[in-house]
Amino acid sequence: MGMHKKKTIHSVMFHVGACLLGFVMIYPLLWLLASSFKSNDTMFLNPYSLIPEVWDAAKNYASGLEGVGGVPFWRFLLNSFEVTIVGMVGCVLSSLFAAYAFARIRFRFGNFWFGCVMMTMMIPAQVMVVPQYIILKKLNLIDTKVALVLPWVFGGAFFIFLMVQFFQGIPRELDEAAEIDGCGRISTLFRILVPVVQPAIITSSIFAFYWIWQDFFQPLIFISSPENFTIPLALNMYLDPDSYNNYGGLFAMSVISLIPIIIFFIIFQRYLVEGIAMDGIKG
Amino acid sequence: MLTPWLFGFVLMWLIPMIISIYYSLTDFNLLNTPSFIGLDNYVRAFTGDATFWQALKVTFIYVFFLVPLRLAFALFVAMLLNKDHRGLGLYRTLYYIPSIIGGSIAVSIVWKQIFGNQGVAMTLLGAFGIEQKTSFLGNTHTALGVIILMGVWQFGSSMLIFLSALKQIPGSLYESAMVDGAKPWKVFTKITLPMLTPTIFFNLILQIVNGFRVFTESYVITDGGPLDSTLSYVLYMYRRAFTYFDMGYSCALAWILVAIIGVFTVVLFKTQGSWVHYEAGRE
Numbered sequence: 001m002g003m004h005k006k007k008t009i010h011s012v013m014f015h016v017g018a019c020l021l022g023f024v025m026i027y028p029l030l031w032l033l034a035s036s037f038k039s040n041d042t043m044f045l046n047p048y049s050l051i052p053e054v055w056d057a058a059k060n061y062a063s064g065l066e067g068v069g070g071v072p073f074w075r076f077l078l079n080s081f082e083v084t085i086v087g088m089v090g091c092v093l094s095s096l097f098a099a100y101a102f103a104r105i106r107f108r109f110g111n112f113w114f115g116c117v118m119m120t121m122m123i124p125a126q127v128m129v130v131p132q133y134i135i136l137k138k139l140n141l142i143d144t145k146v147a148l149v150l151p152w153v154f155g156g157a158f159f160i161f162l163m164v165q166f167f168q169g170i171p172r173e174l175d176e177a178a179e180i181d182g183c184g185r186i187s188t189l190f191r192i193l194v195p196v197v198q199p200a201i202i203t204s205s206i207f208a209f210y211w212i213w214q215d216f217f218q219p220l221i222f223i224s225s226p227e228n229f230t231i232p233l234a235l236n237m238y239l240d241p242d243s244y245n246n247y248g249g250l251f252a253m254s255v256i257s258l259i260p261i262i263i264f265f266i267i268f269q270r271y272l273v274e275g276i277a278m279d280g281i282k283g
Numbered sequence: 284m285l286t287p288w289l290f291g292f293v294l295m296w297l298i299p300m301i302i303s304i305y306y307s308l309t310d311f312n313l314l315n316t317p318s319f320i321g322l323d324n325y326v327r328a329f330t331g332d333a334t335f336w337q338a339l340k341v342t343f344i345y346v347f348f349l350v351p352l353r354l355a356f357a358l359f360v361a362m363l364l365n366k367d368h369r370g371l372g373l374y375r376t377l378y379y380i381p382s383i384i385g386g387s388i389a390v391s392i393v394w395k396q397i398f399g400n401q402g403v404a405m406t407l408l409g410a411f412g413i414e415q416k417t418s419f420l421g422n423t424h425t426a427l428g429v430i431i432l433m434g435v436w437q438f439g440s441s442m443l444i445f446l447s448a449l450k451q452i453p454g455s456l457y458e459s460a461m462v463d464g465a466k467p468w469k470v471f472t473k474i475t476l477p478m479l480t481p482t483i484f485f486n487l488i489l490q491i492v493n494g495f496r497v498f499t500e501s502y503v504i505t506d507g508g509p510l511d512s513t514l515s516y517v518l519y520m521y522r523r524a525f526t527y528f529d530m531g532y533s534c535a536l537a538w539i540l541v542a543i544i545g546v547f548t549v550v551l552f553k554t555q556g557s558w559v560h561y562e563a564g565r566e
Contacts, residue, residue, distance in 0.1 A: 011368065014363070014366075014368055015368070015370070017363075018363070018364075018368075018370075018374045021360070021374075021378070022373075022374055022377040022378065025377055025378055025380070025381055025436065026377055026380065028381075028390065028393045028394065028397065028436075029380070029384075029393075031393060031397065031403065032389065032392075032393045035396070044401045046406070047396070047397075047401060047402055047403045047406050048403040048406055048407050090287075093287075094287035094288050094291065095288070097284045097285070097286075097287055097288070098284070098285055098287070098288035100284055101284035101285040102285075105284060107285070113285065113289070116292060116296075117288075120292070120296055122492055122544065122545075122548060123541055123544070124492065124495065124496035124517070124540065124541075124544070125496075126496055126498060126517045126520065126521075126537075127303075127520075127537040127538075127540060127541055128295065128296060128299045128300065128303065128537075129521075129524075130303060130306070130524050130530055130533050130534050130537065131298070131299035131300070131302045131303040131306065131534070132295060132299050133524075134302065134313075134530075135294070135298065135299060135302075150291075150294070150295065151295055153287075153291070154287050154288055154290060154291020154292070154294075154295065155287060155288040155291060160288070185284065210383060210386075211386075213387075214384075214386040214387040214388075216386075216388055216498075216499050216502075216503075217498055217499070217517075217521075220502075221521075221525060231388075232387065232388040235388040235389060235392065236388055236503065239388075239392060239395075239503065247396075250392065251392075254388075254389035254392055254393070255389070257387060257388070257389050258384055258387065258389050261383060261384055261387070262380075262384075265380070265383055269376065272379075
């Protein structure tokens with residue numbers, strides 16, 4: 001009896017603590033959502049409150065959607081989707097090809113090239129941004145969406161690493177049998193292997209989506225005209241106190257910028273949690 | 284198969300690396316022809332640039348506080364969640380969400396508002412009778428702390444990695460410890476912690492590399508201020524290149540950062556023999 005009671009108390013304490021921590025973790029998000037509903041005049045009356053005293057959601061969202069610098073917000077949204085989807089698809093495909101090559105094909109300097117992959121994982125991309133900027137400028141690609149996609153479409157070290165590990169867990173007999181049956185490399189990869197490495201592909205796609213969607217550093221440097229802005233750049237411009245002090249609109253657009261990420265997360269949560277456990281990729 | 288990645292590697296890494304090394308040895312402002320000045324840029328950083336040292340100091344403090352705090356907290360929460368309770372999936376999700384959205388501008392905007400003037404933190408403390416003259420972000424002693432706190436808040440992905448590592452520790456180890464009557468603290472230090480060292484090691488390297496590239500928070504929340512107290516190294520590199528157009532010097536700063544990360548990685552790898560415990564038969 002005593003043992004049982006102790007266990008219940010333990011369990012209650014656990015849930016109280018876990019809920020408290022959960023509230024703290026999620027509070028900034030709830031705060032953002034609540035603030036996007038508050039009217040500009042009452043925004044800073046009780047800033048910590050999650051319940052708007054004066055609701056002004058429609059005005060906030062409408063004024064946010066008007067955009068900044070003469071460019072409507074949907075333009076930024078479209079740019080972001082364009083860059084993210086092209087970048088993500090290219091990134092995952094290139095990484096898949098590279099991982100397949102590293103895991104299955106013997107070629108000269110294979111280890112050397114894999115070492116190069118690992119090197120690009122250790123060196124922060126920011127370090128390369130000045131020379132990249134100069135190259136893109138020479139190619140007349142500065143201030144185009146191509147510049148935003150280029151760093152991603154050729155694959156990423158994290159994804160190659162993740163997929164190589166996955167390929168190595170698949171018995172070689174599987175693709176050897178396919179090759180004996182007369183499948184070429186490409187069709188072996190897509191017909192036989194892709195279904196098996198699907199979890200790694202999905203995990204990579206999700207992370208690529210997040211990273212490209214939230215990428216701020218490269219757009220900040222490569223893009224200058226507002227009609228090419230992605231959402232992070234647009235939000236940064238909303239924040240500029242000289243050009244804007246409509247907090248309601250700023251918070252409303254911040255909420256919108258997070259929605260695709262949250263939806264993606266809800267749909268693919270299972271893969272994410274497994275993917276992280278599998279490889280330890282940082283989210 | 285390797286072609287797409289190889290093309291990207293040459294275009295976005297190899298050529299940039301070579302020209303970056305070259306530019307780091309020149310005086311170059313985008314408009315002039317680069318004039319070769321040998322190691323002057325490096326000498327200038329170490330001997331004649333107080334802001335360089337300030338940025339370095341800020342970044343080191345950031346990494347040295349963020350990485351251990353985040354890992355310790357992630358491990359602590361992972362251990363609490365590694366039990367049989369109802370609703371674990373929900374808690375896991377709640378704690379993980381900040382890691383996913385943490386890199387977005389929207390979240391930086393929220394932190395700026397919460398800890399800024401008239402923000403949540405100030406108002407709440409005011410309600411308890413603690414009046415402050417400046418906000419946490421306006422105070423040179425606390426601004427960096429707020430940014431570190433934001434990083435710790437994103438402990439979720441490390442937590443997931445620890446959770447899966449904890450699940451892989453054989454239960455038989457704990458059972459024999461129970462039989463021997465070992466105290467919980469001893470079980471933790473003698474079984475759990477040693478078994479986790481490979482995971483901790485892997486995380487440590489990833490987090491350190493990631494910590495050194497901190498930019499968005501520093502740029503959006505405080506813009507390096509007040510009085511450069513949150514000026515991150517990458518932000519300083521960015522300013523040198525794109526505010527002062529001091530391209531050669533910025534490239535030199537980039538290579539100093541690569542060297543610092545390289546030293547950390549090598550030292551960690553060298554010391555791993557003495558503290559990282561690998562199971563027999565596992566690499």
